[in-house]
Amino acid sequence: MHPFLTKVGGFVRREAVLVISLVCALLSMLAVPPDAAYADYIDLRVLCLLFCLMAVVAGLQQCGLFTVLAQCLLTGRKQLRLLYLALVLLPFFCSMLITNDVALITFVPFTVLVLSHIDRMDALIRVVVLQTLAANLGSMATPVGNPQNLFLCSYYGLGFGAFLRVVLPLTLVSLLALLRLHCGHGARRLRLRFPSVRRSGSRGCSSCCACCSCCVCCRSCMCCITASQPQRSPCV
Numbered sequence: 001m002h003p004f005l006t007k008v009g010g011f012v013r014r015e016a017v018l019v020i021s022l023v024c025a026l027l028s029m030l031a032v033p034p035d036a037a038y039a040d041y042i043d044l045r046v047l048c049l050l051f052c053l054m055a056v057v058a059g060l061q062q063c064g065l066f067t068v069l070a071q072c073l074l075t076g077r078k079q080l081r082l083l084y085l086a087l088v089l090l091p092f093f094c095s096m097l098i099t100n101d102v103a104l105i106t107f108v109p110f111t112v113l114v115l116s117h118i119d120r121m122d123a124l125i126r127v128v129v130l131q132t133l134a135a136n137l138g139s140m141a142t143p144v145g146n147p148q149n150l151f152l153c154s155y156y157g158l159g160f161g162a163f164l165r166v167v168l169p170l171t172l173v174s175l176l177a178l179l180r181l182h183c184g185h186g187a188r189r190l191r192l193r194f195p196s197v198r199r200s201g202s203r204g205c206s207s208c209c210a211c212c213s214c215c216v217c218c219r220s221c222m223c224c225i226t227a228s229q230p231q232r233s234p235c236v
Helices: 003-014 016-031 036-041 044-062 065-074 080-098 100-117 121-141 147-156 160-181 201-227
Strands: 076-079 189-192
Touching: 003 016, 044 147, 076 080, 080 100, 080 121, 080 160, 100 121, 121 160, 147 160
Parallel strands: none
Antiparallel strands: 076 189
């Protein structure tokens, strides 16, 4: 096979989601032919908000903040079922602030570490599945939980209180369902200890400072964009 085709095939396998999204975008152009209105489809305000959110979260993640908080929560004597429940609820509540995908990227490797430490890898699949459900259900509770919420709040000009009144009942029902389905049933007690988290030092602090500086610049741009965009009324 030609080396170029080999490279293309490798790229498609590595970036399957990107390639599928690109193909779907090209196919959608058949239904809606490109024209000057395409420029209005780009919501710069949402993109600025999303960039600020992801930049700050990436800086905090590089500093090891979320891992340290999880270790502080789980260290000590715990019942096995409560340990499982804590591992499931960590992404549920954290996804409300750091988005669902970042919650999973942070806490799934941590779960693998914890379960291997207590020799309970047999429960890994069930815990990770419930963590995935928890991250997606918890993220719907706040405007910054996922990009879809951010777009809806920006597009319709919804405040935090108005958004919360709509999604809070669904979030509470989701929490009750997770409490019912959580995978811990054993009464075994165990003691957890974690090695010291390696500090990221000046590199992590520099990342946070750089992210915050970028967010300040993006916030200024966002204010200019917001001033030039009319508010829309939500559909009933």
